[in-house]
Amino acid sequence: MKLLYTLSDSQRAALELKPGEEPQYCVPTDLDYDGGKMRVREQYADKIWLVVTQERFLVLEDEKVSASFLLDDCEKIKCEHQVHSGIVIVVKKDGLSVCAARFSMRHIVRAAYAVRGAQAILTARRKGETPERIVSLEYEKYCEKCGRALPGTRKCPYCEGKADILKKFMSLCGEYVGKLLVISLIMVLITIVNLVTPLIQRQFIDGVLATGNGGWKELWIFVGVTFSMLVARILLEVYRFWHCMALGTSLSMSMRRSLYYKIQTLSLSFINNRKPGELLNRVSQDTNQIRRFMEEVFGEMFSTLLTMTVSLVVMFMISWKMTLFSLVFVVVVFVVTKAFWHHIRSIFHRQWLKADDLASNLQDIISGMRVVKSFGKEEKEAARFQKKTEEFAAINKKNEIFWAVFFPIVTFLMGAGSYIAVYFGGMDVLNDRMTLGELVQFITYCGYLFGPLSWMTHMPRMVMQMITSLNRIYDVLDEEPVIADSDDSREFPVKGAFTFENVSFGYHTYEPVLENISFQVKPGEMIGLVGASGTGKSTLINLIMRLYDVDQGRITIDGVDIRKVKTESLHSQIGVVLQETFLFSGSILANIRFAKQDASLAEVIQAAKAANAHDFICKTPDGYNTYVGEHGYNLSGGERQRIAIARAILNNPRLLILDEATSALDTESEFLIQQALDRLVKGRTTFAIAHRLSTLRNADRLVVIDRHGVAEIGTHNELLEKKGIYYGLVTAQLQMAEGK
């Protein structure tokens, strides 16, 4: 995302920059603060700019500075999220807070980055250091060229889309050069057979029928040759279809594989920002669309184009006048099709969006069937689905009606010209300016030209469907994972010493969840994370697992920045047990082995015993081969949780993360799990979250998170003595327990 826009000379003049002072961040916004009321600037003209220089934070309206703050006079500059808008607040050293700018949600992310830049300069000036350069990897929301909202892609499909996408597709096809050459050869043969037939007809009519120079023998030869050519053409077409089908299947399979692999490597933030059905559709439906295109259109398209081109040339050679007559309406058809091109494109895009929505809804409901049933909402959900199906059907119907009207009109216009040509051709034959054989040959070539032309009117539709699918596929394939290994990333066996240095993070730039978190963890230490709901405990764990990267500061592991540790190496050394246990449909054995595919049965049993799961597994009908059902629903919550613990420790990880691992369990399950966990945390650096504070009694230290930061840190007894937040939480839980 661009954070330094260029101002015009007059705007720069208005800033009254001192020598050496330059805008470091300069971003557009769209609302101004006018006597307490927001006023939308004319047509969101982006006439207000937030400018951050090495010394000042300025708001530039039109060509006037409406607010200017010396960074050295400011305590803090922050961006806040309000209902449907955002604001910049400048907290001055004298304690006064000023609302410096307002903007709509369209600009909030960019403004938040600029403000972060201002804050970085402010802090660095205070410490006499060089300020950290703030960059944004986030997507632009709007196309700079056309102003359209970008559909979650880096490139605008309208401004940069088609040629680029087709080029990529061609390079993918390049892998199948052999198949393409065979298809091209067959296409040329089909074209030759097609084009030679009318020539033979002409020879027969003019040389045999019209002159009477021949008899049964010539007739038999003519029928024999033309019939053989028909058979040859059919065989060639079957062969071509077979090759096109093989090419389509290989291409779609390769795309499906790449998509699936890419989705696995993409960051959680990308996956979370998309509906699951949307990604599912891209892997299944869009790749299928490519297969269908290659099978049904690709081969046909090129041999047809070749036949049409050669037919046109021969028609011109027979009679250029008749050819021009026959082409009169084709021009009209091209103009009409071109005029509708954008409409065709947009209606298909809408159809796809609705299909995504439908698939997502279906997936949501089927995976959440237990909730739907337990709330008795089957009918309501069925009605909701019905509504979405109807919406999809309505768009589908609209598209089909469009084609049902468009196609016959185009076909009619295409054919109309050939009747004029036949009329004038007939006149030429009657006046001996043309032979009958030539007219028949011309009419046959006319058929070759106009017959496929009406099929070709379907082409925009088919090509558009393919381009839309390709766009959606490459949208995922071109995505760069935000969390990726750099060239200097390395793998090493971790000991488990963690340092959090001024760590700040927010899922949105304008909404910090954690701010300036600093603490250290020794190898093998068990840290209990405590705090009210929504304070950011799970977020801290997400950062430790590097599912997200910190916005500011750093987390080190054994002194190495976590961003410099190979993600695969890091994840293979972390065992995770989450509150929401996710088991894959399959056997208990496969689920435990998920952490280490090559684990022996003995290792699996050892892990299951350590997780107090072995006994219950042995009582199931098929032991370790028992099928756990969809999401493991054939097992109880406690059983699922114990399998998850066995899975987490199978790899003997150095780090253990327990996010509410014992919540929502009955006393016996909780006891069994707690017993297993107490055994497992020994010697491993452990981060554990639990709302039931008694479960953290074995933690070496507790970190209390409140108001985006670390509020208290210490052992259970130390924190009780302090009588702070932790003390409050413990006494509240005791009172609740006694109240029961």
Ligand SMILES: Nc1ncnc2c1ncn2[C@@H]1O[C@H](COP(=O)(O)OP(=O)(O)OP(=O)(O)O)[C@@H](O)[C@H]1O
């Ligand atoms: N993927 C996400 N996208 C945007 N915001 C999120 C996301 N996940 C969490 N948040 C927000 O971040 C804040 C902290 O959430 P987090 O889950 O870390 O809290 P928590 O302390 O673990 O809460 P709890 O104890 O209830 O599990 C919450 O305000 C939440 O709404």
